[in-house]
Amino acid sequence: MDEPVPIVFVVDDDESVRVALTSLIRSVGLEVEAFGSGSEFLSSQRPDVPSCLVLDVRLPGVGGLDLQRALSDAGEAIPIIFITGHGDIPMSVRAMKAGAVEFLPKPFREQDLLDAIRQAIERDAVAREQREELVGLRGRYGTLTSREREVLALIAQGRLNKQAASKLGISEITIKLHRRHIMEKMKATSLAELARMVERLA
């Protein structure tokens, strides 16, 4: 089974840097797509594979940090590695706080960059997985009836069947029945897992 090939997006207005980076990243077996500006990147169709973004801070038009914010506003969580020709500390702090994976001054050591890329791809892959999971989870939760959700809420808190029954004004049996349905629908294998799911959903 083929793992989807991760892709690295490179955004830098300097062509020579773009080309060099593209060559380097491809040489380690990753896909690269390069853009000359933030807006170009934003308006591009991105394939649904683990990816990361190697981004110069200073860009014409939409600057690096702006892009970062724009992406996070749009709910896109693609990990960002900043590269910059200026060793600007306040900027780097801002970038990191806003969730960047790494902030590398140019010229960078290839190891630093490649490590960061790998890390970023990892993170993205993980994040994707988690997102997928969550989507699945949400989907499954969606199949619960309202009563089931009530029950789920209580048992996730650790309430005993008896307590839950009395709380909801239904019999213990009914509670047990709901419980079985919930576990099936949610595809949980243990109560602990169910509890985790509920946390995730919250």
Added chain:
Amino acid sequence: MMRPNQDPVSDSAPSGSIDVRREAEERWRAVYENSAIGIAVTDVSGGFLSVNPVLQRMLGYTEAELRRLSLLDLTPTEDREATRSRTAELMDGRRTEYHVERRYVRKDGAVLWVNTSVSAVPGSDRMPAMLVKIVEDITERKRAEVELLALRDQLATELLAMTRLHELSTRLLGITELHPLLEEVLRAIIALQNADFGNVQLFNAKTGALEIVAQLGFQREFLDYFGTVREEGAACGRASVRRERIIIEDVETDPAFAPHRRIAANAGFRAVQSTPLFSRTGEPLGMISTHFRRPHRPLVHELRLTDLYARQAAEMIEGKANEAEQRKLATLVEASFDFISLASLEGEVFFINPAGRRMVGFNGAELRGTHMLDYVAEEDRERIERQVLPTVLRDGRWEGEARFRHFATGAPIPMLPHIFLMREPASERPLALATISRDMTERKHAEEAMRRAQGELAHVTRVMSMGELTTSIAHEVTQPLTAMVTNGYAALRWLDREVPDVGEARAAVERIIAVGNRASDVISRVRAFAKKAVPNKATLDINEVIREVLSLAQPEVLARRVWLRMELSQSLPPVTGDRVQLQQVVLNLMMNGIEAMRAVTDRPRDLVVKSRLRNEEILVAIQDSGIGFPPETGGQPFDAFFTTKPEGMGLGLTISRRIIEAHGGRLWATPNAEHGASVHFSLPTEERARHG
């Protein structure tokens, strides 16, 4: 036979009828009584026999009184001898008559001048029996004669005095010091008035007092007492205050002089006169006083002459003061560091001060025969002759730059002469052409030094913006470096693969070289920027500069398939600037424009270069139809950090702007209405740069 009433006079008259005789007698009596002249008949010894009324009136005696007198009684003592001898001549027949002017003494003792005609009347024996005198009063005439003589004497005296005054003046010309001069004048006045002593005082403007500067005949006591006078009582003080001559005929009787009587007595004078001296403009200069041992009042004509002498003294005093002034001015001219010269209205030079001679290296003793134009460098002579000198003669002055000529080396000397018309003070009549000039060489040196300093300053400023620049350089250099290093890594990685991809590796290495070369271009551009380039200012035609650049840019234009259009205004005024630097700017902007259109494929790549004149500024615009600047960037194109161009030419714009600003212009960019952007720069015209 005896006739009744026979008059002895008519005894011998051979008359006819008695009536005729009576008529004759009556006629005679009428004449005798009514004549306007005096008639007298005397006997031969001069005793009056009959005297007509006129003569009686003349003499002041009645006839009866006169009959008791003789001629000699009426004759002044000193004249009697002459009278006797005249009468004797008549008597002894030497004469028959005489006419003479003589004096009579009237009854009241007054002297009468008369003109008499005396004739003898013979008796029967043919000997004089009587004398008839015709007397004419000439007293008035005589008085007039005497007066005339007196006047003539007076004139003679005055003439003598004037001659003496003239001699005095001539003599005084030889004396240069003021005090001996004044003493001479004093001496002359004392002699003129027959005074006993005198003094001359000068008015001290600072203290407002009169101070004795020359005196004749006074003792210490007087000098100490009257040495400095400020007050009213003394004659000179009074004269000073009243600004007119004061005469004190007798100090003993003059009340105001009372406080000074003792001094006067000790000094030995009883009378004094003080004549004030004034300058031409009425300023008090001093006083001349003469003193007399006895009470005295100088005669009017003496005072009149005194005034003449006083005027002379005043002129001398004024003259000395002026001389001092003049000497000061002359010293100023001699010692001045400026070139000062005088020439006739036709331009013939007759004076140059020492500094001026030094400046132009003129060591010839003889100025005569030189003309103003000889001192001017050849290239400026025509302008001076045709424009400047006529301006001076017409307007009275001219100031401007002109190159003089150094007589020894022939080198031009930049000067800033001020040429003006010297006029006679009273009549404003033009007298001469004066030139005062400053050597501009110093100033030019100073200007040069300042320009160098400005260049240094600009350099330092440039260096100071190294802060900006360093960051910008860092960026400009890190990009290629990053690219080079990254390409290097890539090359190695391609080669380290299980199956090395030599193609990729090679490509990477080639990229290293290419980027490296571009980077060194940037470095040399930066070096040029940091170099102390003092702009070479020359007069340039901006269109020419643009055209020269076009030939440099031609290959790129063709290669990039750019449509190049020129919209250059004809006959633009020149600008002052560094040709190479301005070419750099134009080339840079054109390259940027071409670069901006690199990605354009859907429309023509239009590059338009425009030049025009607006308000003493040359405006040049390079317009492209490229991607332009995104609206948000605004002024960012010139932010040294900012590079929109793939090749990293952001630094070029900063340098271009600095060059333009160093030329006194501005550089800015505007977006085009349709596509692309225009970069503009302005340069002041040479005219504006010179006067602006």
